[in-house]
Amino acid sequence: MSEQKQSLMNLLETGATYYLSHISLDCVVFGFHENQLKVLLLKMKDRDKWGLPGGFVRKEESVELAANRVLKERTGLDNIFLQQFHVFSDPDRSNNKDLIESARKTGIEVTEDNWFAQRFISIGFYALVEFSQVKPTADAISDDCTWWDLQEIKSLMLDHNLILDKALETLRLHLNYQPIGYTLLPDKFTMPELQKLYETILGKKLDRRNFQRKITGYGILKRWEERRSGVAHKAPYFYSFDTEKYKQALQEGLDGGW
Amino acid sequence: MSEQKQSLMNLLETGATYYLSHISLDCVVFGFHENQLKVLLLKMKDRDKWGLPGGFVRKEESVELAANRVLKERTGLDNIFLQQFHVFSDPDRSNNKDLIESARKTGIEVTEDNWFAQRFISIGFYALVEFSQVKPTADAISDDCTWWDLQEIKSLMLDHNLILDKALETLRLHLNYQPIGYTLLPDKFTMPELQKLYETILGKKLDRRNFQRKITGYGILKRWEERRSGVAHKAPYFYSFDTEKYKQALQEGLDGGW
DNA sequence: CTGTCATTGCGTTGTTATAACATAATGCAA
DNA sequence: TTGCATTATGTTATAACAACGCAATGACAG
Structure with a gap:
């Protein structure tokens, strides 16, 4: 058997x-x-x-x-x-x-x-x-x-x-009052990847520049000097979540809506 | 027994x-x-x-x-x-x-x-x-x-x-994406009463005038000509919920946050 | 009848957030 | 070297929001 x-x-x-x-x-x-x-x-x-x-x-x-x-x-x-x-x-x-x-x-x-x-x-x-x-x-x-x-x-x-x-x-x-991504993305990721994640969950397109402003405004990201290379086009920066501030945001909640 | x-x-x-x-x-x-x-x-x-x-x-x-x-x-x-x-x-x-x-x-x-x-x-x-x-x-x-x-x-x-x-x-x-009150208040109520309800749930004071603008902005209220009388001070208008638009708002959700 | 006063209704202003768009920089590929 | 798609950063117009002003009202005290 x-x-x-x-x-x-x-x-x-x-x-x-x-x-x-x-x-x-x-x-x-x-x-x-x-x-x-x-x-x-x-x-x-x-x-x-x-x-x-x-x-x-x-x-x-x-x-x-x-x-x-x-x-x-x-x-x-x-x-x-x-x-x-x-x-x-x-x-x-x-x-x-x-x-x-x-x-x-x-x-x-x-x-x-x-x-x-x-x-x-x-x-x-x-x-x-x-x-x-x-x-x-x-x-x-x-x-x-x-x-x-x-x-x-x-x-x-x-x-x-x-x-x-x-x-x-x-x-x-x-998504309206919680940061999302820490558990979904690898340790290092780029801004376009994070944006795509949000777009996929929400099922709609977002403006690149406004997205960046909003998400960095939460203060839960830290940027590396390093950039993603190998792929075509201008190399984007790598980001990681600041785990301390991320957890804090999880508890206290964010404000904005999408 | x-x-x-x-x-x-x-x-x-x-x-x-x-x-x-x-x-x-x-x-x-x-x-x-x-x-x-x-x-x-x-x-x-x-x-x-x-x-x-x-x-x-x-x-x-x-x-x-x-x-x-x-x-x-x-x-x-x-x-x-x-x-x-x-x-x-x-x-x-x-x-x-x-x-x-x-x-x-x-x-x-x-x-x-x-x-x-x-x-x-x-x-x-x-x-x-x-x-x-x-x-x-x-x-x-x-x-x-x-x-x-x-x-x-x-x-x-x-x-x-x-x-x-x-x-x-x-x-x-x-409260951030749903109208509340229809099931909690009597058919006719005044703006201060509705505001007090929100304040009690949220546990904080809200500005009278901004509250009125926001809540009427949802378009789920209708105002009566009639006013509450008997109590001291200027008589407030009576309001009721527009049940049609209220239910619509329940389904589609509101946007703002408090 | 009259003035007081807390409260209501409507309005204004300054600030902040959001949406929409523009430009320069980058790095690979032809 | 040039073209090009993409990224980074910046600007501007509009909408939302918070904070406040002021006149109108109606019960009440005298």
Whole structure:
């Protein structure tokens, strides 16, 4: 028996003992690569359906801890920037039809009375991670785990499209009073890269010069003498976030809006 | 046996059959009266502890529906403006010590294995209601249900202070891109009353004239010819919300910040 | 009836933030 | 060397905002 199949059977048998019933969580993991906003998705076993990485809450942990644990398994990363944003609880959102179907494809029948087949209320989290640091790893009910361009994502399993939309909406709102980027970009980045990140999240173009003025006005950036070379055209400066002031801004909040 | 005691025993016996396990909800109900922001609280039976109105989620309903149901029982109101804002899930936040203690005071022993004694994850909602319309009604584990001035609220049961603080924080943020007042004020109100509401929520003074310009600029108010009379000093105009444009503003969002 | 006074309604001004546009500098490529 | 796309920095017009002035009002005291 494959390791994955073993792990799934294990979940089905012991789920009820280790996890809280009725409660699940789903994570919208945002990354940024090649000037594109990416989302980490899992492909359901032997099916064409994709879905968000998710999991369950152990009997002794908080939902935040659970989300961290789940994402550690999917990305290899610790201490991910995580934010819960909504609870999805439509009674018809899931009897886990999709998950049960995927289990069946693995050769495991899930009965109606199984812990896995119950109604789940899902707590939505969004995560902002550094693309290059992530090692996408599938879970017990999935074949594949990869990044998707936000624009290319079509129909997802269950209500995951709804969850994704709500996550993006929330992220856009948070942009108005929170600095964003520290967890999404590499240590050193250029102004055009940071701007592109904002433009991608907001889904609209911004003026280069006004963007620069505004973002530097927050005082959370420090500029290096060094410039990016190798690419064509005038070399842009490298920037990094001033972690001290960044964290301060996270707590105290910014003012402006976009 | 009292009706309340009967209802509590009923809950303890049938809770597991009708409600989802591990999931509860708590509501921070805001009202506005005599230029004060009020919060609806319940007094735990025969104890000095007060707490937020809360409840559980029936097996076939969404958490939003559950919150509406609970608040209908506590306030007599339907169609309350409700907003979920956070999930509280610290594993130590509650083994329902306070509720069990209150049940004991009623003369009911709750055993460790009872449905009531399990760990609960609570979904926080805030509600904005019209003070005068509310008929505060205690529940099975409480003695009393009344409005409290926000400033006078001291130590609450469990983590309810945390929940209250988070609700207020969220409300303040929402003020930046949502019109507020339609559900908190009577049909007709004056500009100073509306301003006082904003000032109370924000916890700071605003300039009369700038406030008027900004709020009328949203185009969600209509002014009556009529003025408030009887009170001393110059009579202020009455205003009402233009429900059409108000709802539109709720959906599309406002821009400014306070 | 009359003057007082706190409050309301409407208006003005100076400052700051924002949007839109201009110009010079840079570094690779032809 | 020149062309060109891109970056860095600067300027200007407009809109938003904060701070303040002043006349009108209406209950109240005398």
